[in-house]
Amino acid sequence: xxxxxxxxxxxxxRVSKSTVSRALGDDPRVNENTRKRIKKLAKKMNYQxxxxxxxxxxxxxxxxxxxxxxxxxxxxxxxFLEFLQGIGEVAVINGYSLTLFNDNSDYGKLEKxxxxxxxxxxxxxxxxxNDLRVTYLKKEGLPFVFLGNPMGDQDAYWVETDxxxxxxxxxxxxxxAGHKRIATITGPMGLVAGKYRLQGxxxxxxxxxxxxxxxxxxNADFTQEGAYRAAKKLLLxxxxxxxxxxxxxxxxxxxxxxxxxxxxxxGDIAIMGYDGIQIGEYIDPPxxxxxxxxxxxxxxxxxxxxxxxQGEYISENHILLSPELIVRDSV
Numbered sequence: 001x002x003x004x005x006x007x008x009x010x011x012x013x014r015v016s017k018s019t020v021s022r023a024l025g026d027d028p029r030v031n032e033n034t035r036k037r038i039k040k041l042a043k044k045m046n047y048q049x050x051x052x053x054x055x056x057x058x059x060x061x062x063x064x065x066x067x068x069x070x071x072x073x074x075x076x077x078x079x080f081l082e083f084l085q086g087i088g089e090v091a092v093i094n095g096y097s098l099t100l101f102n103d104n105s106d107y108g109k110l111e112k113x114x115x116x117x118x119x120x121x122x123x124x125x126x127x128x129x130n131d132l133r134v135t136y137l138k139k140e141g142l143p144f145v146f147l148g149n150p151m152g153d154q155d156a157y158w159v160e161t162d163x164x165x166x167x168x169x170x171x172x173x174x175x176x177a178g179h180k181r182i183a184t185i186t187g188p189m190g191l192v193a194g195k196y197r198l199q200g201x202x203x204x205x206x207x208x209x210x211x212x213x214x215x216x217x218x219n220a221d222f223t224q225e226g227a228y229r230a231a232k233k234l235l236l237x238x239x240x241x242x243x244x245x246x247x248x249x250x251x252x253x254x255x256x257x258x259x260x261x262x263x264x265x266x267g268d269i270a271i272m273g274y275d276g277i278q279i280g281e282y283i284d285p286p287x288x289x290x291x292x293x294x295x296x297x298x299x300x301x302x303x304x305x306x307x308x309x310q311g312e313y314i315s316e317n318h319i320l321l322s323p324e325l326i327v328r329d330s331v
Contacts, residue, residue, distance in 0.1 A: 004045040006141065011155065012045070013038055017141030019311040029060065030311030038311075064091055064305065065119035067101045069126050073222055074102065077249060078277040079294050080125065083147060086298020087123060094306055096120075121305045123147065127158070127192050143308035145301045148192050149318070157308065159300045159319040161292035163193050166323030167200025168207075170244050170272045170290045175208050177331050179242040179270060183216035185230045185254060187246045194222070197246040197274060216240055220250055227253030235261055242270035242331070248277045251287055251330075270331040276324070286328035293321065 006024075010017045015034070023030045023038040030038075066087060068075045075081065084100075091098055099119060121143035124133065127150035134153045137144045146158040174182050184201045187194030202212050218233055220226035227250030234240065235257065245251035251273035255265060263269055265285055273280060276291025300319055307314050 004042075004047045006047070007138070009038060009042055009045060009047060010141075013041055014314065014317070015311060016143040016308045017138070018143060019308060021141065023311055027060075027311075029309065034311040034313060037313075061118050061120050062096050063099055063119045064096050064302070065099050065101060065122040067122065067124045070102050075100065077222075078279060079247070079249075079275045079292075082277070082294030083125070083298040083301075086295040086300075087302045088298075090299050090302035090306070096306070121145075121309045123301050123305060127151070128190050129192055129195055143305055145305045145308070147297060147301055149320075151192055155317070157304050157314070157317040159297050159304065159321070160193075161297075161321045161323045163196035164200040164203065166274060166290040166292065167197040167244070167246070168204045169200075169323065169325055170274060171201050171204035172208070173288075173325060173327075174242045174244065174270060174272055174331060175204065175210070177242075177270065180210055181213075181216070181240040182210075182242045182244060183218070183234050183240040184244045185218050185220050185227050185234075185246060185250050187220065187222040187250075189219065191222075194246065201244055220246075222247050222250060224249050224253035224256075226250065228257050230254070231257035240269070242272065244272045244274075246274055248273035248275040248280045248287060248289055251280070251289070252283065255283065255330075266329070266331050272331055274323075276326055280326075281328070285330045288328045288331040289326050291324045291326045297321070 006017050006020045010020045013020065019030060020038055023035040024042060026035065066084065068080055075084065088098060123145050125147045127146050127148045129151055131150040134150050134156050146156060148160045149158050150156050171182060184198065186198045189195055205212050215237060218230040220230040227245055231254040243254050245254050251271050255271055258265060258269055265271055271287065273287050273289035276289050280287035280289055304314065
C-alpha cells in the first residue's frame with residue numbers, strides 16, 4: 001500500500017482536504033471533536049503530515065468566494081440576486097465577507113480565485129453535466145459548495161431543487177388545464193438544470209399519453225432575449241396552446257414576443273415559468289410558475305460551506321428541496 005494522503009483522510013472523515021490539514025495543525029477554526037477524530041484517523045492510517053501544506057492551510061481570510069454565471073446571464077438575473085441575499089446574510093452573521101466572480105469556466109480563472117484572492121471557501125452556481133471543475137477543486141483542497149448537483153461525484157456538496165420533478169409538475173398542471181400541444185423553451189443542455197427541466201417536460205407528456213414533438217422544443221439560454229428569439233421561432237408554427245419556459249426570465253421574453261403578435265395570455269397561449277422570482281407576480285398577466293426558494297438556497301449553501309471551513313461533521317452533503325407550484329393568471 002502507498003503512503004496515505006490528506007485526500008484519503010478527508011474522504012474517510014467526510015470533510016474537506018483543507019479541514020484535515022487544519023485539524024492536523026491544531027487550527028482553532030476546527031472544533032475540538034473534529035480535530036480529535038481526524039488525528040485519530042490519521043494515526044490509524046499511518047499518515048505523515050506535510051508541514052508546509054499545514055502552514056498554508058492555517059492562513060485565515062474570512063472571505064468566501066461566490067462564482068456567478070458569465071454574460072449574458074450574470075448576477076443581474078433576479079433569481080441569483082435572491083440567492084446572493086441568502087449567502088450574504090449568513091456570511092455577515094458569521095463574520096465573513098464576500099468576493100464575487102464571473103464564471104468563464106476555465107481553470108486559470110479558478111486559480112486566480114484561490115491564489116490571488118485567497119478565499120477560505122467557494123460557492124459555485126450552474127454546474128455542468130460532467131463538471132470537470134469538481135476534480136480541480138478537490139485537488140486544490142479548498143472547501144466548495146454548488147448551487148445545483150454536479151453530476152457524477154457523490155462526494156461533492158450541493159443544494160438544489162428537484163429540477164426534473166418541478167418541470168414535470170409544471171407540464172402536468174398545463175395538461176390538467178386542458179392543454180395537449182405544449183411547447184417548451186429550454187435552458188442550455190450543457191447545464192444540469194437545462195437538461196433535467198427538459199426531461200421533466202418529456203416525462204409529463206409521455207406519462208399522459210401525449211407525443212413529444214421536437215418542433216415544440218426550442219433551445220435557449222435562460223435569458224429574456226434568448227427566449228424572445230426562441231418564441232419568435234415557435235410562432236412560425238402556432239400549432240401549440242401553451243409554453244413551458246424553463247425559467248421565469250425566459251417566460252417574460254416569450255410574453256413579449258406573444259404580445260407583439262397580438263396574442264392574448266392565457267386566452268390564445270398559456271405561459272408557465274420556473275423559479276418564482278418576485279417580478280413574476282407583478283407582470284401582466286401575473287406568471288404561473290414553479291417556485292424554488294433562492295434566498296433559502298443561498299442560506300443553506302453558505303451554512304454548508306461554513307461547516308466545511310470550520311471542520312464540522314456534515315451528515316448530509318446533498319440537500320434536495322421540493323419545488324412549489326404557484327398558480328396565478330398566465331394559464
